[in-house]
Amino acid sequence: MTTTEPSAKAGAGFSSADLALHDLGAALKSAGYAFTTLTPASHQRVNQRPGNAWATDLPGVFGWSRPFRSGLLPASLVELMAAADVLATEGDTHRSLVRFSSCDGDLFVHSAFPTTAQDSVFFGPDTYRMVAAAVAHLEAQDRPVRRAVDVGCGTGAGAIAVAKRAPEADVYAVDVNRTALRYTQVSAALAGVPNVRPVLSDLVSGVDGDFDLIVSNPPFMIDRAGRLYRDGGGPEGHALSLAIVDTAVERLAPAGSLVLFSGAGIVANHDPLRVAVAERLAGTDLDWAYREVDPDVYSEELDGEEYGDAERIAVVVLTATRPR
Structure with a gap:
């Protein structure tokens, strides 16, 4: 299986995008990724600190919702993001449209910060x-x-x-x-x-x-x-x-x-x-x-x-x- 061919283990009824989103989460879990989500006000305060404008690691991309430049992430993760329709790209700048948060020993996918859309899925x-x-x-x-x-x-x-x-x-x-x-x-x-x-x-x-x-x-x-x-x-x-x-x-x-x-x-x-x-x-x-x-x-x-x-x-x- 290549990274652009998501696994079928997630179950019946999954679209190809949802299978890719599942495999993205599974890859993060395998990498030891963890993130505790704050209130929106605290999230904004932390992101506004000097040096936090750009993501430099996995939590920066998938937790803090910071933009990142090409080359930061492994190509396999970028391919899964694209297949899951959660990759926003403008030139050399990219952003994840989802976050993954840790809770009760598991990872949960939800909307990227800030959650301003009517159908945003909130976690906090x-x-x-x-x-x-x-x-x-x-x-x-x-x-x-x-x-x-x-x-x-x-x-x-x-x-x-x-x-x-x-x-x-x-x-x-x-x-x-x-x-x-x-x-x-x-x-x-x-x-x-x-x-x-x-x-x-x-x-x-x-x-x-x-x-x-x-x-x-x-x-x-x-x-x-x-x-x-x-x-x-x-x-x-x-x-x-x-x-x-x-x-x-x-x-x-x-x-x-x-x-x-x-x-x-x-x-x-x-x-x-x-x-x-x-x-x-x-x-x-x-x-x-x-x-x-x-x-x-x-x-x-x-x-x-x-x-x-x-x-x-x-x-x-x-x-x-x-x-x-």
């Missing part, structure tokens, strides 16, 4: 927090998971983390973003988890039946641009999070659980998301707990009009479980 610190919350909840349970779903899967990090720990389960990765589903499929193949099923779906409308586990890290920001990965909907960015709570009420199986990682703008020590969740779950049979994971994130957003009344933005985890 909240991804790590969500995966940690989902894994901790899963490992604390004494009931096997047979059906699970990652709602608004993005890179598929949640679905893949669950699938690794519940290899006999059917794990659905649902999203309205086709690019997210494509990247999830590639990352699941890189992780070697064949039980992840990407499905184009608004919430869980595209999947029948109940679930033993629902995990989600939905968009929760107020975003004027309306980007799919960022805008949570509604005046406070909570509409999608609350819709997922409603989904859990309707679709959790007996003893099934929801693990929802979200966020809220705190105004005068008041958390409007927690209040809304309490109203949604009042009168249901779900037992639930709500806690702040980090009291102060995305502080740069406090300068904007959307969060002009907020004193801080917190990220939170909601867990809700149906009795047996």
Whole structure:
């Protein structure tokens, strides 16, 4: 097999470009590549430092999204990038249109920085927090998971983390973003988890039946641009999070659980998301707990009009479980 003839081991249903993207990730993994993705604000600050204008290594190209000159990368990697349609070239200057980030021992493909396109697939610190919350909840349970779903899967990090720990389960990765589903499929193949099923779906409308586990890290920001990965909907960015709570009420199986990682703008020590969740779950049979994971994130957003009344933005985890 040459580098321009991607392997078929990634599975059926892969386009030639997706096979090349898989093989690009596999090559990076073999090379020992690793990268921890920061918030966009931190990413921009680091890239603006003197000496960071150009990539000088693999993390510079595939993590920091810096431009690179011909000759930096092995020809085999450049060929795979071209075959995967993720190579932007102007003269002697090149740039990767995707990033690869490390999480839970695997590599995940997602959109290059900056994520300004409507269909950008985002990966960041909240991804790590969500995966940690989902894994901790899963490992604390004494009931096997047979059906699970990652709602608004993005890179598929949640679905893949669950699938690794519940290899006999059917794990659905649902999203309205086709690019997210494509990247999830590639990352699941890189992780070697064949039980992840990407499905184009608004919430869980595209999947029948109940679930033993629902995990989600939905968009929760107020975003004027309306980007799919960022805008949570509604005046406070909570509409999608609350819709997922409603989904859990309707679709959790007996003893099934929801693990929802979200966020809220705190105004005068008041958390409007927690209040809304309490109203949604009042009168249901779900037992639930709500806690702040980090009291102060995305502080740069406090300068904007959307969060002009907020004193801080917190990220939170909601867990809700149906009795047996």
